[in-house]
Amino acid sequence: MDTEQTLTLPSRFNSLAVISEFATRAAESAGLDPCAVYAVQMAVDEACSNIIEHAYGGEGRGAIECTCRINDDGLTxxxxxxxxxxxPAIVPQPDLHASLEDRKGGGLGLYFMRQLMDEVHFEFAPDSGNVLTIVKRKGAAS
Structure with missing residues (x-):
């Protein structure tokens, strides 16, 4: 049986803990193993941090809506x-072989999300804005 819950909060860094807890509870309710739960936490935190910093250009300039959909396969x-x-097509691939000194700050968020989750999809439409869909399946490698 599918269940779905939605949380909407202001785009502030102090909202991240609430959003993370919301996603964590959903991942646990979906029956994901502890490693998969942690992967969901990390991906959601990274995505929401990027929304605050890059999509809105700073705190409090909009809202973040997070919907967690639990089904028999896992969590969306x-x-x-x-x-x-x-x-995402214009985001350069990170140079994973560069030394820490040569690597500029940031740029790994999208890479990490794709490594942590089973599916990562981005969409943009003028009426609905940016929509990120991430999927973690039960029993899939983390």
């Missing part, structure tokens, strides 16, 4: 914002 998390459009 849908995160929406009305910030600047995001096109």
């Amino acid at each position: 998390v849908i995160i929406r914002d009305q910030g600047r459009p995001f096109d």
Whole structure:
């Protein structure tokens, strides 16, 4: 049986703990193992941090809507914002072989999300804004 819950909070860094707890409870309710629960936490936190910093350009300039959908296969998390459009195709691939000294700060968020989750999809539409859908399946490698 599918269940779905949605949480909407202001785009502030102090909202991250509440959103993370919301996603954690959903992941646990979906029956994900502890490693998969942690992967969901990390991916949701990274996505929401990026929304605050990049989509809205700072705190309190919009809202973050997080929907957690539990089904027999696992968990789907849908995160929406009305910030600047995001096109993952223009994000350069990180140089994972560069030394820490040579690597510029940031740029690993999308890479980490794709490594942590089983599916990662981005969409943008003028009427619905940015929509990130991430999926974690039961029993899938974390």
